[in-house]
Amino acid sequence: MSAHAVTASTARTSVRLADGREIIYFDDEPGQDRSTPDRRDLPPYAPAAELRYDVLHGEEVLVAAHRQNRTYQPAPGECPLCPSHGDHLSEIPAADYDVVSFENRFPSLGGSAGGRCEVLCFTSYHDGSFAALPPERLATVGRAWADRTAALAKRPDVEYVFLFENRGAAIGATLPHPHGQIYAFPYVPPTPRRMLAAAERFLEEHGRCLMCEVVAREAAGPRVVAETDGFLAYVPEAARWPYEVYVAPRVCVPDLPALDAARRDELMRLYADVLRRFDALYEHPTPYMAYWYQAPARTKRDAAHLCARVYTPQRTADKLKFLATSETGGGAYINDVLPEAAAARLREL
Structure with missing residues (x-):
């Protein structure tokens, strides 16, 4: 894991996961130690998305066949968005967190398609919801969204930053833990x-x-x-x-x-x-x-x-x-x- 970078005034810490992906902790208050290493044995991160163009509709289409193997409705205690504890090693190495954003392990973008996909967790509490977040956490989520929008928009392979949340199995959400996603598109979506x-x-x-x-x-x-x-x-x-x-x-x-x-x-x-x-x-x-x-x-x-x-x-x-x-x-x-x-x-x- 690379050395971590901390901005104390904004309680922001960037570190690397075992496969090289970036993870950024956004804390309600500065001073948190976010140096816990990722103890998983993961292969190097290699996004494989492909961008194609539908000439009949005049719209771009992303092909990301590797997403067929993404985590879907994990068993209790195996949530990849909960903090790591004991033998349960998740996407977040820390034992607890406020808000965290990390590169999606199963991205719809990246590779030859360009752009980047991130997962943004609103809380470490598995059974929580965005609507139930206290004011200080809402402020942290807003700060994280603004941070990621500004940072991703500076990338030469990004034209549009899209923040979103899918909540509930009825609309296809694959993980119940309160979280959203960030798609930094290499084009402006239709x-x-x-x-x-x-x-x-x-x-x-x-x-x-x-x-x-x-x-x-x-x-x-x-x-x-x-x-x-x-x-x-x-x-x-x-x-x-x-x-x-x-x-x-x-x-x-x-x-x-x-x-x-x-x-x-x-x-x-x-x-x-x-x-x-x-x-x-x-x-x-x-x-x-x-x-x-x-x-x-x-x-x-x-x-x-x-x-x-x-x-x-x-x-x-x-x-x-x-x-x-x-x-x-x-x-x-x-x-x-x-x-x-x-x-x-x-x-x-």
Whole structure:
């Protein structure tokens, strides 16, 4: 393991795992010893993803066949995201941690495809959740996300940093431990690319930010879920999913690194508030997908406006929304829940 680097003022420690991958500890407070070595015997890290292009759809496709062998729903006590203890040697060598980010052992990027994949664990507590994190941990997660966005965007093989979380077996999450992922793409993915194109057209035609316009309109309407001085959480007018919420700054902000610590902490508290409302929808934990749209690393940054999007396919306590062929094949989404009713329910929870 290489010598570790510590930034005391930000409680950030970077070390190496046994196969050469980087792991970064983000602590709530500085002064933690993160020098515990990785005692596993692992082969050298060699990502094998491949980037291909679908000429009919005009979109990139990643091929990562090695991911077939990734860890799936491990037995109790064998979670690779829990701290290492005794004979259980996990991805995190330390006996405990606050927030940690490390290169994914089974990445969808890297190798000839370029880019990088990281796993970011929100807590060492296996049975926790993002919604239950205390304010100081929310601040640490926000700091970690901003750190990784800024650092990965500087890489020459990265054009877009995408932060996301999949929670719940119902939507395909392979590990129950509270965590998200970071995909540093070598290209701008199709959905952000379409959103940026729409924002650029609006900016050219009207001379102002499209998302600023949307947020101002939604702030005065019936679809507000929660809000703070600087940020708004709302159900979009044309929501595609039974319960879907955007969380966005009221003014133009391109990405998380552009926020100062106080504003970032405010945003993280509102984001967690939205997730708690999702969890209160049903008697069981609500499965959801959540992700952040940010500005690309180098291009179209003037049209970008930071926002998070959270949605669940859980349309009733015992029913999931599955995408119909008209939706997957035609892209014509059909929502069974009135967005105004969804907003009212989330607002009341």
